[in-house]
Amino acid sequence: MGDVFLTVDLGFGDAGKGGIVDYLTRASGAHTVVRYNGGAQAAHRVVEGGREHVFSQFGSGTLAGAATHLSRFMLVEPLAMESEAAHLRRLGVAEPFDLTTIDAQALVITPFHRATNRLRELARGPGRHGSCGIGVGEAAADALAHAAHAVRMGDMHHPNALYAKLCFLRDLALAKLRTFEDRILPSAQAEAELELLHDPDWADWLLPAYRDFAARAQVVPGEHVRGLLARPGAVIFEGAQGVLLDEWRGFHPYTTWSTTTLANADALLAEAGHTGAVTRLGLTRGYATRHGAGPFVSEDAGLTAALPDARNGHGTWQGGFRAGWLDMVMLRYALDVVGPLDGLAVTCLDRLADLGELRVCQRYTCAGRDLERLAISPDPRDLAHQERLTMQLLACVPKHVALASADALIDHLERDLDIPVAITSYGSDATRKQQMQPFFQR
Numbered sequence: 001m002g003d004v005f006l007t008v009d010l011g012f013g014d015a016g017k018g019g020i021v022d023y024l025t026r027a028s029g030a031h032t033v034v035r036y037n038g039g040a041q042a043a044h045r046v047v048e049g050g051r052e053h054v055f056s057q058f059g060s061g062t063l064a065g066a067a068t069h070l071s072r073f074m075l076v077e078p079l080a081m082e083s084e085a086a087h088l089r090r091l092g093v094a095e096p097f098d099l100t101t102i103d104a105q106a107l108v109i110t111p112f113h114r115a116t117n118r119l120r121e122l123a124r125g126p127g128r129h130g131s132c133g134i135g136v137g138e139a140a141a142d143a144l145a146h147a148a149h150a151v152r153m154g155d156m157h158h159p160n161a162l163y164a165k166l167c168f169l170r171d172l173a174l175a176k177l178r179t180f181e182d183r184i185l186p187s188a189q190a191e192a193e194l195e196l197l198h199d200p201d202w203a204d205w206l207l208p209a210y211r212d213f214a215a216r217a218q219v220v221p222g223e224h225v226r227g228l229l230a231r232p233g234a235v236i237f238e239g240a241q242g243v244l245l246d247e248w249r250g251f252h253p254y255t256t257w258s259t260t261t262l263a264n265a266d267a268l269l270a271e272a273g274h275t276g277a278v279t280r281l282g283l284t285r286g287y288a289t290r291h292g293a294g295p296f297v298s299e300d301a302g303l304t305a306a307l308p309d310a311r312n313g314h315g316t317w318q319g320g321f322r323a324g325w326l327d328m329v330m331l332r333y334a335l336d337v338v339g340p341l342d343g344l345a346v347t348c349l350d351r352l353a354d355l356g357e358l359r360v361c362q363r364y365t366c367a368g369r370d371l372e373r374l375a376i377s378p379d380p381r382d383l384a385h386q387e388r389l390t391m392q393l394l395a396c397v398p399k400h401v402a403l404a405s406a407d408a409l410i411d412h413l414e415r416d417l418d419i420p421v422a423i424t425s426y427g428s429d430a431t432r433k434q435q436m437q438p439f440f441q442r
Helices: 017-028 078-090 111-127 136-145 153-157 159-177 188-198 202-216 224-230 263-271 301-306 328-338 383-394 406-417
Strands: 004-009 032-035 044-048 051-055 067-070 100-103 218-220 235-238 278-285 288-291 321-324 343-347 359-366 369-371 396-402 421-425 433-435
Touching (some): 017 044, 017 278, 017 343, 017 421, 017 433, 032 224, 067 224, 078 202, 111 136, 111 159, 111 188, 136 159, 153 159, 153 202, 153 218, 159 188, 278 328, 328 359, 328 406, 406 421
Parallel strands (some): 004 235, 004 278, 032 067, 067 100, 100 218, 278 343, 343 421
Antiparallel strands (some): 288 321, 359 369, 359 396
């Protein structure tokens, strides 16, 4: 039994999870990265020398030699995973699927889910919620409403059952489409998605693609995690998105259909009977970001212009990528939601070096009152409370304090949050990251 590291993004996503997981893999000698939430919407960038990959479904420790396990909490998109594997092969990873196991209970995102997701966003017009356009929400919703018809990874090896489920899901997608189709304005985007849903020959191309995927994918039972944890060496649990987008604790309706806290990781450890040491790390950039719609109190148009992101621009489905000063109110809320952490990993500190000033949002002013902490509902599934928080945040303005340097920012985080900064990152690759606390030794 080796070390276990749980990583969680404390923001709206884009906190540098790929780089930190890659660094942890190299520094700890981890043999496996376990994905414990989310799906193909992840975009975790890893840079290693002349190689670069944005990890979506494979674990971000792949270039460092770690295997990947996709837990039952993952939503798998086989066609996108094949494309990702092809890019990894071009980077020199001999056969990514040989290093990957997938839980038989993991949900499968179909092209019908993706098309419905995109068409629903188009129907919302200017009132979009913000989406990656992958179909995660549609797949999750269908599984909740029609559990017996949900496609899971175990179905990939049972062609007749798989075909029957795909027929049901396509019919369901067409039925859902009829409830909002009249609100979709004509466009090339809409035409492409409608053509897919209405394609009478869908089985001729989708079933062979899934058959090929099933031949490569290593589908395993849930007990597989127990074996991973029993092996010598470290295991890293890699999260997706961020706590502030959590399906229950995020700011409704601008959320994801995934539990983005550490709850899923904790459940996997408990089911495996793990009794060893666990290090829980929260990730944040040295400034705040948000990709897409929703409240963002510390947003700063000048900072957005000054800090363009290498792999985050305006997305067709997500919308714009926004930046703001690091928001202590949001960090306090994320910590209240996620529970005790052993340390923080602070990324993108190099981006702050060329700014003429450095600030943090220390509190808000809302309706003439100062606000330093958001209220947590005692009911963990109180979406009405979360919607009230959303409306409250939309009426708040930030109150900043100035800081002298990135070092001063680190000190400020440790004092305010009472958590040590364990890792700092001043660049994209692992050589630009530094361990500040002795959490592991090679």
